[in-house]
Amino acid sequence: MLPSLVHSAIFPSLHTRKRLQDVVRPKNRNMDKFLREVRRNFESPLQSGKLLAMSAALQEQFAVKLQASNISMLPTFTHTLPAGDERGTFLALDVGGSTFRVAVVVLKGISPGEKPMQITKMRSFKIDESIRVLEGTQFFDWMAGRIEETLADAELKSHAMSTLSMGLSWSFPINQLSGRNGLLLEMGKGFCATVGCQERDISELIMDACHKRNLNVRVGAIINDGVASLLSCAYENSATRMAVILGTGTNAAIHLPVSTLAHSKFGRREQSWYDNATHVVVNTEYSMFGKNILHTTRWDEYLNLTHRQPDFQPFEHLLGGRYLGEIVRLVMLEAINDAGLFGGEMPEKFSEPYSLDTGILAIFQADDTPLLSKSSAAFYSQHPLSTPPSYADLLFIRQVAQVVSRRAAAYLAVGIHSLWQLRLVAEGLTAASNGHMTIGCNGSVIEKYPGFRQQCQAYLDDLTALSGADPHSVVLEIADEAAIFGAAVAASVPDA
Ligand code: GLC
Numbered sequence: 001m002l003p004s005l006v007h008s009a010i011f012p013s014l015h016t017r018k019r020l021q022d023v024v025r026p027k028n029r030n031m032d033k034f035l036r037e038v039r040r041n042f043e044s045p046l047q048s049g050k051l052l053a054m055s056a057a058l059q060e061q062f063a064v065k066l067q068a069s070n071i072s073m074l075p076t077f078t079h080t081l082p083a084g085d086e087r088g089t090f091l092a093l094d095v096g097g098s099t100f101r102v103a104v105v106v107l108k109g110i111s112p113g114e115k116p117m118q119i120t121k122m123r124s125f126k127i128d129e130s131i132r133v134l135e136g137t138q139f140f141d142w143m144a145g146r147i148e149e150t151l152a153d154a155e156l157k158s159h160a161m162s163t164l165s166m167g168l169s170w171s172f173p174i175n176q177l178s179g180r181n182g183l184l185l186e187m188g189k190g191f192c193a194t195v196g197c198q199e200r201d202i203s204e205l206i207m208d209a210c211h212k213r214n215l216n217v218r219v220g221a222i223i224n225d226g227v228a229s230l231l232s233c234a235y236e237n238s239a240t241r242m243a244v245i246l247g248t249g250t251n252a253a254i255h256l257p258v259s260t261l262a263h264s265k266f267g268r269r270e271q272s273w274y275d276n277a278t279h280v281v282v283n284t285e286y287s288m289f290g291k292n293i294l295h296t297t298r299w300d301e302y303l304n305l306t307h308r309q310p311d312f313q314p315f316e317h318l319l320g321g322r323y324l325g326e327i328v329r330l331v332m333l334e335a336i337n338d339a340g341l342f343g344g345e346m347p348e349k350f351s352e353p354y355s356l357d358t359g360i361l362a363i364f365q366a367d368d369t370p371l372l373s374k375s376s377a378a379f380y381s382q383h384p385l386s387t388p389p390s391y392a393d394l395l396f397i398r399q400v401a402q403v404v405s406r407r408a409a410a411y412l413a414v415g416i417h418s419l420w421q422l423r424l425v426a427e428g429l430t431a432a433s434n435g436h437m438t439i440g441c442n443g444s445v446i447e448k449y450p451g452f453r454q455q456c457q458a459y460l461d462d463l464t465a466l467s468g469a470d471p472h473s474v475v476l477e478i479a480d481e482a483a484i485f486g487a488a489v490a491a492s493v494p495d496a
Pocket of ligand 1: 097170171172173174187188224225226245246247248249250251252285287313316
C-alpha cells in the first residue's frame, strides 16, 4: 500500500482512500520491474486493432450527442469557412487555460509574397491560480483591465479612433446564441468565473466590464479556440476541414453537413440562417467523450478520483498538457515509495497535486546530453532533493514521460480518426474518395512537445490506411497563433 504521507497528500477523502485500496499494488519492486509494469499498462492498448475499436466506440458516443446535448457537439453560427479575402484591423482576445493574450491583428487577404494575417501588437498575461479562482464578474473585470493596458501600450487611443471590433477566442465550451453572443458554460481547467454567472451572455459580461473603463470597443465575435483554429487554418489553406487543439486542454472543431445534427441542437436562429447553410462548424468538445472506451491505468483512475470535476473530461485527462505531468507524477510517487526512485526520498513539494509541470517532461524528452544533465537541472530546480537525482532515476523519469506522451499521441490519433470517419459518413464519402484533408493543429503540447505531432501523425497514417485511405491523405499541420488569428477572422465576418 502507498505510505500514508503520499496517501493523505493526494487522496484527501476517506471515500477516495477506500476506493484506492482496490488499486494499490504490492511494495518493494525494483525499478526495472516497476518500469516494465508501467510500460505494459500504458502500451498494451496501443495496437492498431484496439485503437480502431476505440475510434468506432467513440463514433457511437458522438452519434448520441449529435442528437441531444447542450454541452458537446455544439453547432456554431459559422456555416462557411473563410475564403481568405476577409480584411481589416481587429482586437483579438485569447483566453487560454494559462494565458490571456490581447493582440491587434491585421487581416490583409491572401496575396503572393505577403503574410495574410499579421499581429502588430500583442500582450500576454499569465493566468495563475489567483486569476483562475476569480468568481463571476471579477474575472471579466480582470480581462477588461488587461485590454485597457494593451490598448494604452499599442497607443490605440480608443476615444480618438472608431470603435475597435474584438474577436474573442474562448478555450471553454460556449452555448452560442449568435456569432457574437454565447452563454457561459461550465469551464473546467480550474476556473471559477461561472460562479454566479452560469448561462449569462459572455459578450455582455465582457462589455459591462469594458464600459466601466470607458473602452471604445465592441464584441464582433465569440468563438471557442478550437473553432478559431479551424477558421485561421482555413483562411490560409482551403483543404482544411478540421482543427485540433492540444495545449492545457484539448478540443476539435469540424465542418459538417447541417443534417448531421438534430434540429433541436441549433437552438433559436433565423430561417435565413438555415436557408444559407448547407454545413456548420461544430465545436465538438470531444474532451468530454471516451469514458469506458479509452483504456486507463490505475494512475489515471487516481487522477480522476481526486479531480475537482471527476469524469467531466475523460479524454482530456489522458492527453491535456494539464494532466501529462500529473500522470507521470503519480507513477513517480509510487516508484519513490515502492521501487526506490530517489532512494525513496520525497522531493520538495512533489507530493502536491499538479506540481510536476508537463514542460519538465518535454525537457527530459528533448535532452541530448549524455548524462541527462539538462533534465536533472530542470527537475532539481523545481523539486530539490538532498542529493541530485542519479542517472538511473533520470532515465526512469524519461522513460515514463515517453510512454505517457506516446499514449497521448496515439489517443489523439484515435480522436482525430473518429471525427474523420464521422465526417466521411456524414458527407457520403469513402476513405479512398476523400482526397487530401488538412487538420489545423494548435496548442503547446502538439506544437512544442518533442516528437509529439510526428508520433500522432504516424498513428493517424496507420489508422486511416487501415480504414482504406491513401497514405498521408490526412495531414496534421501546425497553425501558428491560430486562436488569435481565428478570433480576428471570426470578427471580420459580420454575421457568422
Ligand atoms: C477544454 C475546453 C474546450 C477547449 C479546449 C482546448 O477542453 O472544454 O472548450 O477548446 O480545452 O483549449
